[in-house]
Amino acid sequence: MSSTRALHLAARPEGLPKDSDFELRTRDDAALEDGQVRIAVRYLSIDPAMRVWMTEAKSYWPPVALGEVMRSAGIGEVLESRNDKFPVGTWVSGMTGVQETLVSDGKGMQRFDASALPHPGWALSLFGATGLTAYFGLIDIGKPKPGEVLVVSAAAGAVGSAVVQIGKALGMTVVGIAGGADKCRFVHEELGADAAIDYKNEDVSKALRQHCPDGVDVYFDNVGGDILDAVLKRLKMHARIVLCGGISQYNAGSGTRGPVNYLSLIAARGRMEGFVVIDYLHRAGEAIAAMTPWVQAGKLGSRLDVVDGMEHFPEALRRLYTGANFGKQLVKL
Ligand SMILES: NC(=O)c1ccc[n+]([C@@H]2O[C@H](COP(=O)([O-])OP(=O)(O)OC[C@H]3O[C@@H](n4cnc5c(N)ncnc54)[C@H](OP(=O)(O)O)[C@@H]3O)[C@@H](O)[C@H]2O)c1
CATH class of the missing domain: 3.40.50.720 (NAD(P)-binding Rossmann-like Domain)
Structure with a gap:
């Protein structure tokens, strides 16, 4: 049986998030049921709001509970599928969490064509x-x-x-x-x-x-x-x-x-x-249709700043608050 590593919220941070606010855990992968897919997460979107989700503050989303896998938007590829809408190899974007793989029934996951983008990370930056x-x-x-x-x-x-x-x-x-x-x-x-x-x-x-x-x-x-x-x-x-x-x-x-x-x-x-x-997510097509001509005309681009390795997630998150990031902060898995 294969296994997956995931980063769980271990403590509510005070000030800048610390490495010890997270705990890396390994779990066995469960077999898929009908309708499910296993997604290999390729890139995580590192967002300033993550710091807010780590507190108990009421926001537009509930706080991440202590012990829960840290919430994150991400993109990945379907590794294994029992869902016709998501064949193996499909790129998807959604709330993947900070983990190497996840099992999903496809709800909340958007398919996208990574080959049509300058970099798959654009699905989390300009076109995300x-x-x-x-x-x-x-x-x-x-x-x-x-x-x-x-x-x-x-x-x-x-x-x-x-x-x-x-x-x-x-x-x-x-x-x-x-x-x-x-x-x-x-x-x-x-x-x-x-x-x-x-x-x-x-x-x-x-x-x-x-x-x-x-x-x-x-x-x-x-x-x-x-x-x-x-x-x-x-x-x-x-x-x-x-x-x-x-x-x-x-x-x-x-x-x-x-x-x-x-x-x-x-x-x-x-x-x-x-x-x-x-x-505004339901109006994504409108924004992409408006931005695409500017991208094609060289008026609009997206700079990515990629940190390698899920274990460096806490450092990648801190970069946003120190200004060390230069462009859209991603973590590559
Ligand atoms: N409302 C929404 O739906 C929504 C959605 C996404 C993002 N946001 C917000 O949009 C903002 C930008 O997010 P992003 O993802 O694009 O991050 P980002 O701008 O790529 O990274 C954060 C930047 O904030 C600057 N910064 C950090 N601490 C600062 C301080 N004390 N004073 C002034 N600037 C500071 C740093 O740039 P310098 O090096 O220039 O200081 C840092 O690079 C965040 O506030 C985020 O929460 C809102």
Whole structure:
């Protein structure tokens, strides 16, 4: 009988997740029943929200229980099948969990053609939840118009880099905020942002005054905290703030802080609105149809950052909060 290794949640983290918050366990593989498939997980999507799922906080998904296999989106190949819809060799994407293989009845698993993508990992980045987050967050919540000023935080990251490129493809003036000279160069020179602000080495408020002298129409917020407060001070009339994420706060526990400068929304008649990508999964085809021509025209791409080995999952997760990742963080199994 063959066996599978899986990473289970062993403790609720305090601050940055530690290796000891997880436990690697091995289990025997069960025989398949009718309708089931065995999937070999090839890549895991490493997402900032994982830190939230590890707490007891109520969110759009229940917490991962202690002892449970760590929740993760992933892609894999069907190894063994007793389900006609998923023949052996089919690539699938879904909530695989952090484990080498899983048994599934196919519910919640989407088939995709890996050979049609530049890399199978694109099913987790631009053509997966990351790209849908960028597209629907900007289009549905940000309601962008050509010529408007768009500011994007975590602009070199997975979601942020897609938002920057989509904003440019839509004819906006785009200012990206990222940590460090290399990432800022990437945002400006490769993604095509009109300007990039290095929040680790620059005064963000001052730089926003310089690059957005007339203010900001749309702010795509991936980080919260001080950067959100700095943008709140520069809103144009009827500005829209897209609350996508607040990574600067995810490790703060009960110390999470909200925006200080929110009263400026009143004078600007502005709006701040959160959204969760799972509400848009049924519209994935619409986003992919809109993004594909930009990809074909070389206006939209996706940088991947791949860490090898499931045992390095905790380190891969930490990379998101230290900014060590450069592109969509994946773990290859
Ligand atoms: N609402 C939704 O449905 C949804 C779906 C997916 C993702 N999200 C959110 O989108 C955001 C980006 O996710 P992603 O998957 O694309 O990750 P990512 O941007 O690829 O990686 C996270 C980045 O956040 C930046 N960061 C970390 N700590 C920071 C801090 N204290 N202040 C400022 N920046 C910080 C780092 O970039 P630097 O090196 O530039 O600091 C890091 O590379 C996250 O907040 C995530 O929770 C929301």
